[in-house]
Amino acid sequence: MKPYLRSIKAKWTLQDYPDNTTYEAGYLISKNAGWRSIRPVIDTKKCSGCLQCYLHCPDGVISKRDGAVAIDYDFCKGCGICKRICKLKAIEMEAESK
Amino acid sequence: MNVNANTLNEDEFFYGHKACAGCGGSLAVRIALKVLGKRAVAVLPAGCMSAVGFNFPQLCFANNAIISTFAGTASMLTGIEAGLRAKGITDFVAVGFAGDGGTADIGIQALSGAIDRDDNILYICYDNEAYMNTGVQKSSLTPFGAKTTTTPAGGNVRGNLRPKKNMFEIVAAHGIKYAATASIGYLPDYMKKVQHASEIKGTKYIHVIAPCPTGWGIAPDESVEIAKEAVDCGLWILAEYENGIFSVNTKPKNLSALRTHIKKQGRFKHLTDEDIDHIESLRDSKWENGGQ
Numbered sequence: 001m002k003p004y005l006r007s008i009k010a011k012w013t014l015q016d017y018p019d020n021t022t023y024e025a026g027y028l029i030s031k032n033a034g035w036r037s038i039r040p041v042i043d044t045k046k047c048s049g050c051l052q053c054y055l056h057c058p059d060g061v062i063s064k065r066d067g068a069v070a071i072d073y074d075f076c077k078g079c080g081i082c083k084r085i086c087k088l089k090a091i092e093m094e095a096e097s098k
Numbered sequence: 099m100n101v102n103a104n105t106l107n108e109d110e111f112f113y114g115h116k117a118c119a120g121c122g123g124s125l126a127v128r129i130a131l132k133v134l135g136k137r138a139v140a141v142l143p144a145g146c147m148s149a150v151g152f153n154f155p156q157l158c159f160a161n162n163a164i165i166s167t168f169a170g171t172a173s174m175l176t177g178i179e180a181g182l183r184a185k186g187i188t189d190f191v192a193v194g195f196a197g198d199g200g201t202a203d204i205g206i207q208a209l210s211g212a213i214d215r216d217d218n219i220l221y222i223c224y225d226n227e228a229y230m231n232t233g234v235q236k237s238s239l240t241p242f243g244a245k246t247t248t249t250p251a252g253g254n255v256r257g258n259l260r261p262k263k264n265m266f267e268i269v270a271a272h273g274i275k276y277a278a279t280a281s282i283g284y285l286p287d288y289m290k291k292v293q294h295a296s297e298i299k300g301t302k303y304i305h306v307i308a309p310c311p312t313g314w315g316i317a318p319d320e321s322v323e324i325a326k327e328a329v330d331c332g333l334w335i336l337a338e339y340e341n342g343i344f345s346v347n348t349k350p351k352n353l354s355a356l357r358t359h360i361k362k363q364g365r366f367k368h369l370t371d372e373d374i375d376h377i378e379s380l381r382d383s384k385w386e387n388g389g390q
Contacts, residue, residue, distance in 0.1 A: 001136065002110035003160050026160035028114040035119060051103035055285055056322050058117065058125040060110040075113065079120035079311075080319030 002060070003028050005074070032059070036078030038093040044068045046090035053082035053091060101289045107132045115158040117150040120318025122282050122308030122325060123224040124150065127195050129285060130222055130304075133292045136161050137190045139182070141175050143205060144168040145197040146231040146310075147224070168204045171196045172212035175219040183218075191220055191296050198225040198239035201305075202265045213272040213301045220295050220302045223265065226310035234313040238263040241333075242380060243373050244365045246313075251368035261380055266305050270339040275300030277339040281307045283326025287336060287347065307334050315364015324362065331356040332381050356381065 003026030009016065047068040054062040054069055061072040062082060071082075083091040111131035117124040123146050131138055140163040142148035148165045151158045166174040171194040179192040196205055201223040212219060228246050229235040236246045241262040245251040249258040269277045276298050280288035288306055295302035307328060309321040316324055328334040332350035339345075360366045360374055369377075 001160055003113040003158055005114075008155070023154065023157055025157060025162065026113070027155055027157045029156050030114075032114065032116070055103040055106070055129075056125065058119075058121050058128065058321075059115070060113050060128050064108065077119035077318075079321075080317075081120055081322050084319045085322060 031074040032077050033074050036076060037096055038078045039073065039076065039096055040071060040082050040091050041094050042069060042071065043090045046088050048088060052085045056081050056085045101133055101293050102286060107135055109136065111160045112151065113158055115150045116153060117146065118312050120311045120321045122310060122321045123147055123226055125282050126224040126306045126308045129289060130292050131161060133289050134191050134193060134296055138193050139178050139190055141166050141171055141178065141194040143171045143196050143200040145200050147195050149231050168200055170208050171200060171205045172208040172221060176212050176217045179218050193220045193222060195222050195224060198223060198227055199229045199237040202238045202263050210272065213269065213274045216275065216300045218299050223305045224308040225305060226308050226313060228313050230310045230313045239265060242377060243369050245368060256368055256373060266337065269303045274303055277303040279305045279335060279337050281325045281329050281334055281336065283322055283329060284336065316362065327355060327359045331359050332385060
């Protein structure tokens, strides 16, 4: 369970807006990928699955997968905390190419 | 159950938010919600976490969450707790996430009232030591010497003149059920305290230090490390208050690291050696009083 991307209509009509100040929780319409100039890349051979990067990611984009970890690049902002926290140096920051 | 990276809830309750890269506050909120689970009802006053979490229609909380008035975090928690209890709902945690300004300046009256009534709520203050959301203005939790837009560093005045308000002791002085300080540099300790607090009936307060790369003048990847260093050099004390007794959880590892820790941060760049000596003396007098 986590907030996920929805496809939004190009044009909103009055009926689409909530008629009070509540709305569905975890409703995402935009990614954060464009904020990034560098991206973390995990070397799964070096990764021991200690999960420190998963624990310390402010955006929660690192998840457990097959004894190692995986990154959701749609929402990673490229802060680099994961690289710094990794004792095994299994994460490298690479420049985003256009 | 012992919470750690392996046993932590894999669900994400604070995801896709628009906080700056490397934001310490968003890490504090994310981890607390992972410990508390989907039955947490979150209250967020004006501040970074409500500004980055609710940009309709981008709504980044997966659990129930609501924005309160700036001054009313604790009173809204009181209302939510009473309302859900009246409806016969028991398996929830009413949790508030307020910044340092929303806690120590603007929300202190509502918080004090809630503690006095001993309402069954958990109040978490993520302390980034200034009003970061509006562009770094001084709060009463801004430490001595820090440069903000309202305490600028110039030839005569070098940043904030007043020491940091001791919010933990102020809260403890109410005779609260449980209060604790934490740091995002020590997440296992923070998770343990959130877990423990959620099991206590009555008012609970956790004060977590959460560096802000934008306001502190540090690189985005440094926020966790800076929060750890603040504890290691004795500037931030990890402590608990329960049943009327204070206990200090850690001893500083490297008191002499204070100078390099201060110098790493852009907000302290203007400080002279004498200013840093003063910060050191403030720290030492605190430890002489038994860490309180």
